[in-house]
Amino acid sequence: MNTARQYSTFRLAENWYAVDVLQVQEIIRPQEMTRVPLASPVVSGLINLRGQLVTALDLRRRLDLAPRTDGREPMNVVIRTAEGPVSLLVDEIGDVFEIDSKDLEVPPETVEPGLRALLTSVARLDGRLLLLLDLEAVMELSPA
């Protein structure tokens, strides 16, 4: 049986990624950040989201991508998790797409293993490849 779900998309470097829209609490502009010395390099810092402290993870670092060079501030994709919201820093926000489950494929072997472990599947959409993130795996950091 095929079911369609909505996915929120965003860009990091030249690739487009997607997460289930239901897992996204909100998307916010670049925020002032308090850095946390000694924490994992993936942790960019803490942001104040209306009185709530939210940890911001640098998704580029998490995915082993080169640091941003365009000088633009990253956007926050705030994800709901069991332990409270966590923000993922991304380069650019894309549209919300509806993707049918039959269009989801297993990530191809050619994808680098480190990245593969963080993906649930990939989808082809208008000739563009969407990488669907496994959020649980993304949130799990090896100890600093």
Add this chain to the structure above:
Amino acid sequence: MDDLLKEFLVESHENLDRLDRDLVNLEKTPDSRDLIASIFRTIHTIKGTSGFLALSKLEAVAHQAENLLSRLREGKLKLNAEITAAMLRSVDRIRAMLSSIESTESEGNEDDSELIATLARLQDPNAAAASASAPAAPAKPTIAPKPVNTVAPKPVVAPKPVAAAPKPVVAPPPAAPVASSPAPAPAPAAKPAAKEAPPPAPAQVSTQPAAEPPKSAIADTSIRVDVSLLDRLMNLVGELVLARNQIIQVTARAEDAAFTATSQRLNLITTELQEAVMKTRMQPVGGVWSKFPRIVRDVSADLGKKVELEMAGTETELDRTIIEAIKDPLTHIIRNAVDHGIEPPELRRQTGKSEVARVLLRALHDGGQVLIELIDDGRGIDPAKIRAKAIERQLVTQEQSLRMSDREVIQLIFLPGFSTAEKITNVSGRGVGMDVVKTNVERIGGTVDIESKLGAGTTIRIRIPLTLAIIPALIVRVTQERYAIPQSSLVELVRSEAEKGKPAFELIQGTPVYRLRGKLLPLLFLARELKLGAAVQDSTSAALNIVVLQSGSQQFGLVVDGVEDTAEIVVKPLGKHFKGLNCYAGATIMGDGRSALILDVDGLAERSGMQGKSGSIEMRKDTVVTERRTDLEKLLLFGFGDGSRYAMPLSAVARLEEFPRKSIERSGVREVVQYRGEIMPLVRVSNVLTGMESCSEDEMERAVVYSHNGRSVGLIVGRIEDIVETRIDLRDTGRRPGVRGTAVVQDRVTDVVDVPGMLQAADHEFFQQAVA
């Protein structure tokens, strides 16, 4: 009024209301076991608590009612009108007594013997049957008190607004005028309808004995609230405090006088609101402590010890989450104190102490924190034993242990995996000991400290914050970042400027230190600790801002770039991505809306190896020498009937025990005894040392338990005389197998026993293993 009593009254009033309901329902469905069980439980609770509070009359009535109910519950009796009536009468009587307790703190002096007799008579099924056929006379009067209850038209509400007191008066309730007239002018402005009505001054009213005690004022002025609601309230207030802080910052720049005044009002109200909300969560520590006397009694009875637990400061109030959090650690250290700290009565007497040991548990407010102390007058902790154990467990090296002061050595018991109990008992010694206590206390921002004097007793100090949610903090700056330091760890602020010939700080073997009033204070550079890059501060010529902090029993100086301000901060936990980062206690949102990290002072000290390790030991090198100059030895003195006297090093003593002579059994040629689930061989010291058989004067044999490599031997000594700490000057006079030599101890010639040597002399083969 006593808080406990107040709680009891509130609870009982609720219970009684339910009882009325249940009893009435029970009359309709006399076979409902659920109802009977519910009524039984309620009465049982009242009985139990009233017994606990020494309300004997109340207890007597409740007891008989309970007996009667238990018959009903067992099905030995069937409910009839008479029983219901008697039960209702009991409930009314209990209610009357509670009212009396509430207004006069006594149960009143009404005679209950008739009611009790009725309740007792009804328990006999035959008698009940017999009297059931007779006209149910006693049933009538019970109906009488009830209408009175309903006649009184709950006037409690009316006088309240008149009083206009900001706080509801708890007692005496100004509701009494009902008795004199149903229309006592509730306000002086009302027309004087009843001439005989007394002026509505509460003082006068209360002197008039009320015909019918009004419904409990206490029950009416308190409600039960779900704790989660209080938590939510607390969170909201926390947010409000933050918003207030932001407004104050804006106000500082504003020029509008009206706005400034308003924000000042907001400031005051917020502070008051915060205090009030915090108060709703405060509870006296005594509530949790009430189970401790029982624990002490049970544990000491188990171990054959005599211990008296005293409690002081039970009314000290703490946030309920904190009370919950310290419950288990406290239970543990109390059990520990009785198990390890207190000597057997015999030994106490011989060491000149009273047989009954005293354990004092007290709580007090101390500088914005609550200090809980557990003080015992037991044997104290022997640093030598701790040292040996820590080395054996490989927690420290021999060399490290020698460099530590006795005080530091004692703190080793807080290390994970440290437990001195030789054998696991049901009391303690499972190795999950003081380290768990320490982590639990530290988790709520508290500290544990232990102080002990050998032979004189041990004091354990727990310092805990009053509340977890909002704490005062010092805001410091390093590079561009701000950090909050909890005030509770703050000792003082020092600014050190390099002067001619005097650097801002010194280096002792690479460790930066600051001379603070003649004492060396180790320094930590926050920027370096947090790896923020810190080339500048390493120069001894720069000026330093030193925040002097207390971590456990140790002080150190934290060097920061600047000290900004103090602020009340709301502690927010850090997420899971920061697990394992022990240098932060959480984070907070500052007045300007930016977040700041809260430093964990203990974690910082630990991280830098400050605690008990290199940093501090380096500094103490010169003092170690003085500590070891006097080489005192602690000796256990014992003797036999023949007047001879022996000493053995206390370090060889694992425990002192007494066995009834009857419990000594034989295995082959050896005497053995069952001890802590094992079979422990016994050695009669007198046989080995004097070649003579010696028995104790009474039915008990006293033994020194000596343990080595996990095996224990009981050394039967005739009489334990004393424990002394002295320097011994050993002479070869009495030297023989098992005796190291002779010394004069307390003006008497004493043979000093060499325990391993003696055991070998006693039974070479058997003890080889134990001694090796």
